[in-house]
């Protein structure tokens with residue numbers, strides 16, 4: 001076992017650095033940052049303004065609603081982030097702008113990001129960012145789905161949470177990332193814990209029997225049935241083994257999970 005693995009270096013440029021306490025101080029990602037498996041640095045473009053009002057945005061040329069983030073404070077903040085990464089040995093950090101126009105985040109993209117030595121994430125506010133800054137400084141645009149957020153921060157946190165849990169050593173053997181749903185291309189099976197009977201509803205008998213081969217078979221069958229019902233698109237993108245086909249065929253109509 002290696003004594004220490006290079007941390008993933010993450011820098012975020014944001015007008016709301018306080019929001020990132022949600023991932024830096026809590027849960028699995030919080031523990032990964034505390035252990036030094038990943039490193040998070042936050043840069044506020046307002047700290048790189050030069051006027052008395054610390055102006056970070058202005059009205060759009062051509063008119064229209066809302067405000068646009070100024071290129072210069074963002075360029076200065078991104079430059080500080082890049083210099084910081086180069087100082088820890090990341091020669092060319094991957095620069096991401098969180099944007100509704102971006103490539104939609106999925107497991108494959110999460111794994112691509114987790115394999116990089118360093119990430120710089122730019123979270124926008126208002127209507128967006130001056131296009132010249134994006135053209136000059138950004139490698140990839142990423143969206144987290146087709147709905148409107150108030151800014152890029154929550155999207156950046158989604159990306160960071162999903163990426164950090166894939167880093168080697170972040171999850172214990174028990175809930176290894178290999179067992180996560182979407183790794184095998186299926187939805188998760190249902191889970192049960194005490195009590196054995198809750199409001200008159202029993203835990204499925206197979207889970208109480210202690211036959212681990214049978215339990216494994218039941219769980220895979222539940223995953224297949226749930227995926228067929230709720231996410232047939234996932235099944236279509238994935239090849240099926242003979243064993244899986246027969247597990248699905250076993251309960252064509254009845255015995256379906258909710």
Ligand code: 9D3
Pocket residue numbers: 098099100124125126127128142143144145146147148149150151152153155
């Ligand atoms: C409602 C305003 N929109 C049309 C005029 C443009 C718009 C600007 C800024 C829409 C959203 C945002 C803020 N969103 C993000 O920064 C964002 C986002 C999102 O809204 N949905 C999904 N993924 C992402 S990543 C960044």
